[in-house]
Amino acid sequence: MTVIKPGGVIGILGGGQLGRMIALAAANLGYRCHIFCPDERSPAFQVAHETTIADYTDMEAIAAFCRCVDVVTYEFENIPSETARAVAELKPLHPGVRALETTQDRLLEKDFLNASGVDTAPYMAFQTREELDVAYKKIGRPAVAKTRRFGYDGKGQTLVRSKSNFDEVMKVTNGTPAILEGFVQFDREISVVVARNALGEVAAFPVSENVHTNHILDTTIVPANIKDVVEAKAKVMATKVANALEYVGVMAVEMFVSDESKQIIVNEIAPRVHNSGHWTIEGAVTSQFEQHVRAICGLPLGPTTAHGNVVMKNLLGADILDYQKYLEDPKAHFHHYGKQDPRPGRKMGHVTWINPEG
Amino acid sequence: MTVIKPGGVIGILGGGQLGRMIALAAANLGYRCHIFCPDERSPAFQVAHETTIADYTDMEAIAAFCRCVDVVTYEFENIPSETARAVAELKPLHPGVRALETTQDRLLEKDFLNASGVDTAPYMAFQTREELDVAYKKIGRPAVAKTRRFGYDGKGQTLVRSKSNFDEVMKVTNGTPAILEGFVQFDREISVVVARNALGEVAAFPVSENVHTNHILDTTIVPANIKDVVEAKAKVMATKVANALEYVGVMAVEMFVSDESKQIIVNEIAPRVHNSGHWTIEGAVTSQFEQHVRAICGLPLGPTTAHGNVVMKNLLGADILDYQKYLEDPKAHFHHYGKQDPRPGRKMGHVTWINPEG
Structure with missing residues (x-):
């Protein structure tokens, strides 16, 4: 296993808020980040040590980028497969090509899940x-x-x-x-954010419950309102998936749960840090972003314990303009992704409350 | 009061670990940071949106820097006074010229403290x-x-x-x-990290106890091993100092305490975020760095409550090479400042333990 020591350079494909939050966590551990993104206004550029503005299919730019970094990761799963393969030839790519290609295709993904002994619709x-x-x-x-x-x-x-x-x-x-x-009848959607490093260490965060509005995540609640046995089963399923993919990094496994039957099926896998894990920044001992950095750099994984009851709410579009309200709320941790244009539905930031009732 | 909204640009004079950690906290709130520092290898550059490499006495560079930012702050108190005055003519400078000039000169500082009703040696x-x-x-x-x-x-x-x-x-x-x-006989050194914003809101963090080795901070312990009455008195003294300076930002007030007489004298004031406040990153609801950003941007101050017993230890020079040990410790939060050369005595990072005994 290649260990990338603190002080090394992490290459990140994608410059959105996920790349930005990976870069911030990486900086706390002393890593410099090089962000590759076609959009010159990428929010992650604001906190990056180096940036490359180029298309993901520009193989010369990809090769030059790889020469500058020690390890490569990505913040979204629609990286062209040829690009991922080219990167993996040059530098350690985590998560690897197999995880990426499997999750890029709903058919491959579902075939893989069922072959791994995990139920789907x-x-x-x-x-x-x-x-x-x-x-x-x-x-x-x-x-x-x-x-x-x-x-x-x-x-x-x-x-x-x-x-x-x-x-x-x-x-x-x-x-x-x-x-x-x-179409599956279910009572709630949950997700398991799980990390695996190259040593095979696996650590799942407490299961979160996710509420969507217009197909976009609105709120994450931890702990999920599920029985302990369901929580345990969900974590086992996510661990099974991570091991079967020989996954390295943080992944999110979205699941549907039926309360009465306690049936759990996997909806989809995101081979990356995930919106439903943002609560971990203040709400868990280790954040999903630091955990991802630890995993891809070959460092030991950190503890995933939650600090209590946590609620995370996305701020979409003009929601971000209410920052004063959140900054005045002593239970709230406000995050702004540095995007200038609050278009309707755009993920502009989020707020995390720790023990909001207590 | 000028409010700098999230999304605005913060100018920081100085590119060391303090500027770096201010920039990281600022990014969480959506601010972009422009770091001004003569050293091209400044650790803060690694996480900055913009950088200027120039001498602090280069008034043209200072003027150009001021044109790019909405507010200016600094991470060390040896900014030339003429530079501070020039900046303050062009943009809001927090902490202000008076705080800087007072604390740059031990005589002015002690005269000021005594005039404010605060004891010194x-x-x-x-x-x-x-x-x-x-x-x-x-x-x-x-x-x-x-x-x-x-x-x-x-x-x-x-x-x-x-x-x-x-x-x-x-x-x-x-x-x-x-x-x-x-020479004052004392039992322990403590410091109060206190924030004040332009509205006059003041918030002090729990008092920390500091252990120095070779005149360099080695360990900070929170809560300090002092009586409640001493803790309260120390906070009142720090608040008095902040108000008397009409201070805006985070400052650290270092004090000496005699256990028996409960006498407290102020040793010195640092008009900036401070090493003895690093424990707040994971150890308090709001970190000193976020608090500084809130204060200088005219935002409400955050809660200063500690999450329990906290110990912070500096990693000097080759100490940083023990990163694996700290990453494996489930109670430890490891920080690496991104400096490449671990010279003896150089502040390379720090570790924070939350409830190490619990």
Whole structure:
């Protein structure tokens, strides 16, 4: 295992708030960060030691970037696979190509999960209208059609209640590979943010419960309102996934839980630090960002204990303008991602409350 | 009062670990930092949005820097007074010129403290050998001769046990203005890190006890091992000082305490975030660095409550190479300042333990 000592250089593909918060955590441990992002206004650039502004497919820029760093990671999963492979030839890439490629494709991901002994919703691949019809007959209704690649925050998804929705599905998938997923009845969505390092050490944070609005995370609550047995089972599932991928870094495993049956299925995996782990910055002994840095640099993982009951709320668009209210609230920790333009729905910051009731 | 909203630009004079940690805290609140420092290898540059490499007396560079920022602060008190005055003409400077000039000169500082109703050791100014002799007769022995300006970590100080030390004193002071200070018997050194914003809100952190080795801070312990009445009195004294200076920002007031007499005298004031406040990063609800940013930007101050018993230890020189030990310790939070060269005695990082015994 390659250990990148404090003082080394971490390359980060992607310059959004996740890259920014990785860079801030890395700096506390003495690492310098080199951020690679096509957008010159990337929020992560504001706290980076070095920056490269180039497209992810610019292989010369990728090679030059790799020469300047000791290890490479990424803050979003839509890095082109060819880029990831090129990076991995030159420098340690964590999480690795396999984790990235598996999670970039909903079909590969679900096949992998089921092969690892982890349940998912029923699903079937389709591309043509005829295949959709076959899948629809098998999966039943309601169902959700999803493009296999490049979906996030509900994009590329269509609810299928009857065959009358097929036109819309084909318009959205536009002939690209897709899956039809059975609609699963669940009581709550939870996620397990889990870290694994190259030594095989695995550490899961307490399970969080996530509330979405318009397919975007609104609030994370820790501990999740689930039985201990469900919490334990969720962590075992996430650990199984991390081990099966020989994963290195922090990942988030999103799950759906049925309270009565205690059934848990995995919805999706994010091979990166995750919005549902932002509460760890003040709410846990080690933050998910420091944990990610520890994992990818070959350092021991830190303790994941929570400091109590924690609530994290995203600040979208103009929500960020209420900063004064949060700064005056003695229980609140306010975060602003340094983005200048508060477009509606844009993730501008978040607030974390520790023991808000206590 | 000028409010600098999150998203604004903070100018920081000085690029060491204090500037670095201010910049990291500022980034969490969405501020971009522009660091001004003559040394191109400044650790704060690694996390800054913009940097200026120039001498503090380069008034053109200072003016250009001021045009790029919304507010200016500094991480060390030896900023030339002319520079501070020039900055203050162009942009809000916090802490202000008065705080800086008062604390840059041991005589002005002690005169100010006594005028504010805060006790100090007995002292008398001298410059020539004849004046030293007069001061020695008045102050008694042992005494400590200190240059009035540019002293830190024990530099510019000479212990005076008898007249036979006069030669050494005159060699060290070299004809520059100095003071002779009575040697005070004390049981412990404490410091109060206190913040004041332009609205006049004042918030002191729990008092810390500081252990020095070779005149350099080795360990900070919170809470200090002092009676509640001493803790309360120390906070009142620090608040008095902050108010008397109409101070804006975080300052540290170093004090000596006699356990039996409960007497407290102020040793010196640092008009900036301070090594004895590093424990607040994980050990208090608000860190001294975030508090400083809140104060200088006209935001409400945050709560200063400690999370329990806290111990902070500096990592000097080669101490930093023991990082693995600290990363493996579940109670320890490891900080590395990104400096490449672990020269003996150099402040390379620190470790904070929360409830190490609990």
